[in-house]
Amino acid sequence: MALLDLLGRRWTLRILWELRDGPVGTFRELQARCQDVSSSLLSRRLRELKQAGILASRPGEGYRLTDEGIDLLSALAPIDSWAAGWGERMGIPREPR
Numbered sequence: 001m002a003l004l005d006l007l008g009r010r011w012t013l014r015i016l017w018e019l020r021d022g023p024v025g026t027f028r029e030l031q032a033r034c035q036d037v038s039s040s041l042l043s044r045r046l047r048e049l050k051q052a053g054i055l056a057s058r059p060g061e062g063y064r065l066t067d068e069g070i071d072l073l074s075a076l077a078p079i080d081s082w083a084a085g086w087g088e089r090m091g092i093p094r095e096p097r
Contacts, residue, residue: 003072006049006052009048010041011034011037012045012049014037015046018030018034019065020065022064023062023064025062027039027042049069055069
């Protein structure tokens with residue numbers, strides 16, 4: 001599976017975004033943060049991200065980004081920065097961190 005294909009799938013970037021500040025304890029907590037995602041789709045995306053080496057999970061520790069996942073978010077940081085400027089120009093408020 002190509003990385004860009006995975007990143008382009010619905011909810012993938014949102015899951016990464018929700019894990020940016022550290023682990024999320026449970027599946028239900030992650031699902032709540034992602035709001036409208038179904039449990040079956042979230043489960044599928046988590047499995048794909050694990051297979052790609054971007055995400056890891058352990059009982060009692062929750063879901064977390066691997067070193068590869070952290071590197072990926074670093075690589076995506078310029079896009080996030082550009083998006084912030086674009087949002088300001090378009091009058092779109094930025095989500096709080």
